[in-house]
Amino acid sequence: MHVITVDDSISADRALRLIERGSALLWEGDFHNGKQLLAALGRRLPAVHGGSFQDQRRMQARRTQVLNSLLIATSDHTVSLRRAPDVRQACLEAYGPPAGDRLVPLRELLGVIGAHQLRQQGIEIPALGGRIHPHYGVFAPTRSEYVDLVASCPLPPAAVAFDIGTGTGVLAALLAHRGIPQVIATDNSSRAVECARENVRRLGLDVEVIETDLFPPGRADLIVCNPPWIPARPITLLDHAVYDEDSRMLRSFIAGVRDHLNPGGETWLILSDLAEHFGLRSRSELLGWFADAGLREAGRLDAVPGHRSARKQEVSSLWRLRAG
Numbered sequence: 250m251h252v253i254t255v256d257d258s259i260s261a262d263r264a265l266r267l268i269e270r271g272s273a274l275l276w277e278g279d280f281h282n283g284k285q286l287l288a289a290l291g292r293r294l295p296a297v298h299g300g301s302f303q304d305q306r307r308m309q310a311r312r313t314q315v316l317n318s319l320l321i322a323t324s325d326h327t328v329s330l331r332r333a334p335d336v337r338q339a340c341l342e343a344y345g346p347p348a349g350d351r352l353v354p355l356r357e358l359l360g361v362i363g364a365h366q367l368r369q370q371g372i373e374i375p376a377l378g379g380r381i382h383p384h385y386g387v388f389a390p391t392r393s394e395y396v397d398l399v400a401s402c403p404l405p406p407a408a409v410a411f412d413i414g415t416g417t418g419v420l421a422a423l424l425a426h427r428g429i430p431q432v433i434a435t436d437n438s439s440r441a442v443e444c445a446r447e448n449v450r451r452l453g454l455d456v457e458v459i460e461t462d463l464f465p466p467g468r469a470d471l472i473v474c475n476p477p478w479i480p481a482r483p484i485t486l487l488d489h490a491v492y493d494e495d496s497r498m499l500r501s502f503i504a505g506v507r508d509h510l511n512p513g514g515e516t517w518l519i520l521s522d523l524a525e526h527f528g529l530r531s532r533s534e535l536l537g538w539f540a541d542a543g544l545r546e547a548g549r550l551d552a553v554p555g556h557r558s559a560r561k562q563e564v565s566s567l568w569r570l571r572a573g
């Protein structure tokens with residue numbers, strides 16, 4: 250990679266030309282001016298909306314590639330530019346212990362700082378009567394509609410519940426808060442497992458969190474899962490919570506869940522229909538997977554997200570599934 254050192258004297262148009270010719274730019278100016286240059290570059294790129302899912306992903310990838318070409322030098326998690334914030338704790342949380350000099354895309358560093366702030370502040374979850382503190386790289390429950398579905402769905406009599414793909418632990422915490430005596434949560438991401446353990450401990454709830462692929466040992470009366478919902482290849486760290494190539498996790502969960510349910514048990518599968526709007530998965534395919542797994546629909550709760558006009562049509566559902 251050809252790296253050119255630039256500072257406050259460069260214009261956004263020239264910076265974009267250099268990046269488009271294949272260079273990365275190492276920012277040595279004022280930190281805040283670097284943020285402004287990044288924003289100006291963003292404004293010069295086409296906005297990502299409209300078109301097919303593949304068009305949107307291509308545009309998103311191009312945007313990411315250009316914006317990630319503006320780099321910042323860090324040394325032991327310290328940035329020594331004018332007006333640079335102290336990013337040591339934020340970098341420690343995202344990257345682990347300091348390991349010398351590294352070049353980081355400014356855009357990524359801003360994400361790391363934002364994640365640190367979100368972790369510190371936490372997200373108020375009214376249904377829990379408490380806050381959830383997401384870690385860097387762990388799916389944050391910033392959209393509340395699916396949490397409200399789990400909070401409002403009538404609980405079957407359950408002594409043991411599993412939460413598969415627990416992320417921050419928000420749904421496992423909610424199940425424990427609703428009174429299920431034994432809750433076991435799993436995730437295959439070690440960041441998520443650490444985050445979920447911290448959250449349930451902070452909330453004073455008794456939830457066991459296990460790092461594993463899908464199911465823990467044993468059986469449960471209620472199994473809850475909010476899987477990644479877009480069947481496409483994950484690219485970034487956070488994509489793994491959202492993208493699931495060929496619906497692999499979703500299909501494995503549906504195919505296997507019955508073997509982990511106690512007789513008379515219930516599954517709550519939370520799924521947005523965004524993939525259906527994009528033409529990536531059809532409703533009949535989903536219903537076919539339920540039927541193949543010997544599951545029948547025992548009810549469904551739908552929620553319409555209120556806060557994102559671009560996704561007006563998207564509906565998140567909680568599917569109540571039972572064997573039979």
Ligand SMILES: C[S@@+](CC[C@H](N)C(=O)[O-])C[C@H]1O[C@@H](n2cnc3c(N)ncnc32)[C@H](O)[C@@H]1O
Pocket residue numbers: 388389390413414415416417418419420435436437438441461462463475476477478489490491498
């Ligand atoms: C959409 S997020 C949901 C997180 C959390 N349950 C919530 O509702 O906020 C999906 C989660 O599934 C986890 N996951 C993906 N594949 C998995 C697998 N095969 N086994 C266990 N967890 C998995 C991801 O790491 C991520 O935390």
